[in-house]
Amino acid sequence: MAKKSNAKQVAKQLAKALDKVVTKKNMKLIGNKTIEIIVDRTRGEGKGVKNQFGYRKTLKKVSPKYAIWRQSQARHPDAANGMDSNLTFSGEMLDRLKLTKLTKDFFNIGWSDKKNQDKARNQSAQGREFIRLAKSEVTTIIKFISDLYKKDLGKV
Numbered sequence: 001m002a003k004k005s006n007a008k009q010v011a012k013q014l015a016k017a018l019d020k021v022v023t024k025k026n027m028k029l030i031g032n033k034t035i036e037i038i039v040d041r042t043r044g045e046g047k048g049v050k051n052q053f054g055y056r057k058t059l060k061k062v063s064p065k066y067a068i069w070r071q072s073q074a075r076h077p078d079a080a081n082g083m084d085s086n087l088t089f090s091g092e093m094l095d096r097l098k099l100t101k102l103t104k105d106f107f108n109i110g111w112s113d114k115k116n117q118d119k120a121r122n123q124s125a126q127g128r129e130f131i132r133l134a135k136s137e138v139t140t141i142i143k144f145i146s147d148l149y150k151k152d153l154g155k156v
Contacts, residue, residue, distance in 0.1 A: 017153060020152060020153075021148075021149045021152040021153060022104055022105070023104050024102060024103060024104045026104075026148055026149075026152065027102060027103065027104055027105070027106070027107055028099065028102055028107070029148060030107070030141065030144065030145055030148070031099045031102060031107035031109065032099070033141060033144050034107075034109060034133070034141055035097050035098065035099070035109055037133070037137050037140060037141070038094075038097065038109070038130065038131060038133070038137075039094045039095075039097060041056060041130075041134075041137070042059070042086060042087050042088075042094060042130045043078055043086050043087070043088045043091075043094055044078075044086075045086075046058060046059050046080055046084050046085060046086040047059060047130075048128055048129045048130035048132075049129060049130070049132040049133060049134045049137075050129050050132075051132070052132045052133065053132075053133065053134070053135050053138060054132070054134060054135065055134055055135065055136075056134045056136070056137075059084075059085040059086065059087065059128045059130065060085060060126065060127040060128050061083040061084060061085060062083050062084075062085050063083075064083060067082055067083045070089060073089075075088075075089055075090065076088045076089065076090055076091035078091065079091075085128060087123055087128060087130060092116065093111075093116045093119045093120060093123075096111055096112075096113065096116050097109060097110070097111065097116075098110070098111070098112065100112060109131070
């Protein structure tokens, strides 16, 4: 006589384990890691991503006139010099990037204030795309998720 399958029990245990790791708390950690990657790449390296899942690319330079003007202004300590751009004149736009919507299944990244939304839109219109993720950054986030879930599954 064949042994009965315990597939239903396994499915229940798997669902229970997933409920413990697929949480709003973990999604918040993943969202904040994503913001950290975007800010570090933009401010720290002066790079953006033109096409989602594409490649990191140096941000478009500023005009010579703007470069001269901004040198005489009070700026963020990490602001770019010369004609380079890292979207950090005051630091406000990147510092205020946050999770605007969060559930256990997804998150949105953006700004809650119109001023910074408009700044980001303007930079994008000028060819300085930065809010997207490069292929290599997605790989980093996938590893982060894997490590996070491995840790949490160990507690199940």
